[in-house]
Structures are given as C-alpha cells and as structure tokens.
Amino acid sequence: MAETKRRDLSHTPSFKIKTILGTGFFVVLCVIIAFPVVAGLLASFRPGTELIRRGLSIDFNFTTMTTANYRYLFGGNEDSRKYFMWYKNSLLIAVVSVVLTLFICYFVAYGLTMYDFKLRNLLFTLVIATMMVPFEILMLPMYKEVIALKLIDTYAGVILPGLCGASTIFFFRQYLSGLPKELLSAARIDGANEYYISVKIILPLAKPAFASMGILCAMGVWNAILWPLLVLKGAEKFTLPIGLNTLLTPYGNNYDVLIAGSMFGILPIFIIFLLFQKYIIDGMTAGAVKG
Amino acid sequence: MKTGKFLYSQKVAPYVFVLPFILSFAIFWIYPLITAFTMSFQKITPTTTDWVGFTNYAKLLKDKVFLLAIKNSATYMFFTLVLLIPFPMIFAVLMDSKIVKAKGVWKAILYMPALTSVVISGMLFRLMFTEYKTGQMNLITQALGLGTYKWLKNGWSGMLALLVLACWRWTGVNMLYFLSGLKAIDPALYEAADIDGATPVQKFFRVTLPLLKPTTIYVLTISVYAGLAMFLESYMLWAGNASPNNIGLTIVGYLYRRGIEKNDMGYACAVGVVLLIVALIINFAQLIMNGTFKKEED
Secondary structure, eight states, X not given: OHHHHHHHHTXXXXXXXXXXXXXHHHHHHHHHHHHHHHHHHHHTTSOHHHHHHHOSOOOOOGGGOOOHHHHHHTSOSHHHHHHHHHXXXXXXXXXXXXXXXXXXXXXXXXXXXXXXXXXXXXXXXXXXXXXXXXXXXXXXXXXXXXXXTTOTTSHHHHHGGGTTOHHHHHHHHHHHTTSOTHHHHHHHHTTOOHHHIIIIIIGGGGHHXXXXXXXXXXXXXXXXXHHHHHHOOSGGGOOHHHHHHHHOOTTOTTHHHHHHHHHHHHHHHHHHHHHHHHHHHHHHHHHHHHO | OHHHHHHHSTTTHHHHHHHHHHHHHIIIIIHHHHHHHXXXXXXXXXXXXXXXXXHHHHHXXXXXXXXXXXXXXHHHHHHHHHHHTHHHHHHHHHHHSXXXXXXXXXXXXXXXXXXXXXXXXXXXXXXXTOSSTTSHHHHHHHHTTOOOOOGGGSXXXXXXXXXXXXXXXXXXXXXXXXXXHHHTSOHHHHHHHHHTTOOHHHHIIIIIHHHTHXXXXXXXXXXXXXXXXXXXXXXXXXXXXXXXXXXXXXXXXXXXXXXXXSOOHHHHHHHHHHHHHHHHHHHHHHHXXXXXXXXXXX
C-alpha cells in the first residue's frame, strides 16, 4: 500500500520540484566544497608569483595558462629532484606502515577475539584507553624517547609508534567477532596449529577488513604531519607534506613548485579514494553506528 | 622442540598474538604518559633536569598567553560543535531522502577535502583569506560594498578562517557518519509513523533524532577531541606557529612552541597535562551520556 503510494508520488509535479531543489542543494554545496581545490588546480597552471600577488583567483582564461610549473616540477632540476625524493619517501613510509600496521593489528585483534584468556578484557580495555588520550599530549615525551632510542631522523622513528593503532585493532575485532568460532575448532580437529589457522583460514576471510583499514591507514600516513615533522630532521628524509611545508615561506619564492607539487601530491590519494570509495566509507563509519 | 610445542599450545598462542600490542602499549603509550606527568614537575634544560614541584603549574595559571590559547581552543571547539553536528546531520537526512539524485557523486565530492593534507588545504585557505583585494573573501566583502579586510590579522576573522577551514574539511565526513547511522534505523519505524500521519518534521524529531543518538555521541566525542587538540590548521594557515598577537594560538600550539621551539619541555608537559585533564573530564561526561542512553533503551 505504502509502496504504491510512493511510486505514484514520484510522478507528481510537486515531487519533481522537490527533487530539483534537493539535488540542487547538493550541487551548490559541492560547488562550494570543490572550489578551493579546483581554484588551486587552475592556479597551478599560472606563475607562482601571481598566487602571491592575487591570491587564489578563479580565472578560466585558458590562453594565459601555461604548464610551466609542471614542466619545471618534472624537469629534473634541483627542486624537481628534491620533490620526487619526498614523494618517494612518502610512498615508502606509507607502504611499510600500512603493511606492518595491517598485519600487527590483525593478529592482535585475532588474539583478543578468538581466545578466552585471563588478560583479554584488561587488554581490550587498554586498547580503548589509548584512544582516550590525544596523541599531542604524548608527543614531547615520545620525542625525547625517540632521541634516547637513537631513532631520531629515521623512518623507524616515524613508523614504529603508529603501528598498533587502537581504531584499527578495534575495527578488526568487530569484523572477526562476526565470524563463526566453529571454523577454529574444525581446523583444530583437522590438526592445524593456532598460527596456521590465523593465517591460512581466518585471514582470507578478513580481506574486506584489510581493504578498508589499509586504505584508511594509507590516507592517514600519506597526510601525517605532526609526528614526521618532529622526527625527521634532514631534508633528504622529509615526507611530502613536510617537504611542501618547507616551501611555504612568507616570501613566496617557491610557489611555482609548491602549487604544482601540492596538486600532484593530492593525486594518489584521490585515485585510491575513487577506486575504493566503498571500503573507505565502511571502515570509517564502523565506529559510528555501534558506538 | 619443547619450546616449539609450548609456543603452539592454545594457552600460549593468544599471548603471542597480542604481544606487539603489549610492547607498543608499554613503549609508546604508558611510558610517555608517565613521563609527561613527571616532566611536568621538572625544569628541563639541555644539560640539567631539576625537580621543581608545582612551579610549572603555578606559572601556567598566571600565563596570559596560555589562557589565550585555552580561550582560542575552547572557542574553536565550541563553534565546530555548533556547526559540524546539526548541519551535517540535516544534510545526511536530506541525502538519505528520495528527492536527491546522483547521490554517489555528491558524497564523493563532499568527502574529498578530508583527503587533502592540511599543508595543502592550509595553503589554499591562506590564499583565499589574503588581505589583497583579489582574494576570495575580499571579493565577497567588496561585492557587498564592505571593502577589503585583513582576515588573518584580526582575532575574530582569524577564528572565522579556522572555522571555515574546519567546516570545509569535516562537513562531508560527519555527514557520512550520520548517513551510516541513518542506514541502521529500521525503515518500519518510518512506515509506522506514516500510518500514524506524522509530518516529516515530527518524524525527524521523534524517530530520526533519538535513534541517531549513538552516532551523534560518537561524532560529538571525536569533534571535542579534534577541537581541543587542533594545531596544524592554525600552524598552516599562518605558515608557522606565529600568528599576529597569537590570534591563532591553540593549546597544542602553545605546547609545541614551549617544548619544541623554546626547548622548555617541563613547562610544555604541564600544558599537556592540563589538556589531558580537560580531555578526560569531557570523556567521562560522554561516558555518563552513553550510560543514561543505555538505561533508556532497556
């Protein structure tokens, strides 16, 4: 009854007007939201000095546009060499971080979900507890600690503290607790050992969770600023955001590289997002529904 | 062989699995947390470390710059809550309705800002809020006949720039949170409301809002944390940690300035401990809210 009523409604003129208004609202909102990035993209085809003089202006006059910034960025000169070194560093850190984080968090969550052992509840409480303290509070003692451990200005110093992400463990745990425990007992009867079961039987079932967390984690690492800013000292070790930040001087002498480099730096994340949108949203919103 | 068997037993395996967490927890959480407390009672110079009792805290209470940083962080947090909870919620309800077409496109575009590094978005917003007359904000004020304005040099407009940046980055993300919350609501409830002749407004306040409460509390919690601990947005908007008259200085910004830029780790850790206490108080308030919610549900 309700269904037919709704289907009929969709042909009425008032419903059509509502659809135009509703959709139109999001069109306007999206134009506003997309504006800064689109303006930045357009600006990247103009000389950097113009950015300083005029700000981010939208100018669709294609005849005055030039690919000079990009040609310079890819030109193999000193700036270009530096930029791609940062790019490579960011990629390296992202890949290593993501692979290690996923496996470590998976196994920790596996241990916390698949077994009943004495410390289980305590440990899970501790996982939650780590979420309740903002990282910024631990930043200075951790900085001193990393110096003491001789990890300052190393990638290990950047990567290690982030490997046991509480939210990643939490997500894997939620996912794994949805799997039937009989799988484990059946495999044990077949004579499989605990580690074999976790790797060969359960892990393949957790692939969607790996995808969600992998992408979210990659995005987080790619855009991380604060901790790498503290740990990395030498320009040859900088990640892309830290490197771009050094170009952000008040004098604006580097804006050619900065604007083109920024736009090219957004690219990998945008591509990943467009390819794996569904996984990202699943992973991100997992905590928001069940609380 | 014996140790091999031991490691493979069902009793020991869980401990092997959780071992990385225990190590990481000890090295990168509990130890720095305790150190943050002990350091806050110390005067630390590159060569010496002296216990000074509550001196750092006593100094903090009288530190006008610190009080300004707290005011800035609190103002920012307050307005992000006001702007980034109701509006994304309404957008999500609208997005979930039948009157919006091509939803996937809008969702993707609204999420894009969250993918952009703060270094890049901060630069873009700094250019839009420039004091020159060709900047976007000044183009708007000029069109309204108000003339140009030095956005990043005055307290209220600097805060406005930070809030516009926050709204730009998080509206889409929060909307997606609320959308996933809406998906979890049983459609039968709306059908029942329809049969009872409820208006859309009634349905929103009687069905949607109460059932979105877990999502709202989640978004509230992360927003409170993000608001209190905001630093990078300000750091990037003013290209460094120095805004004129500290108009963009936040609690974490002050911690960074004292600890890293001025190398006064003890004092900076006292700032951190104050931040932690505020965060925990808010967290407990949230837990109480969660608790009362569960009672209602039973």
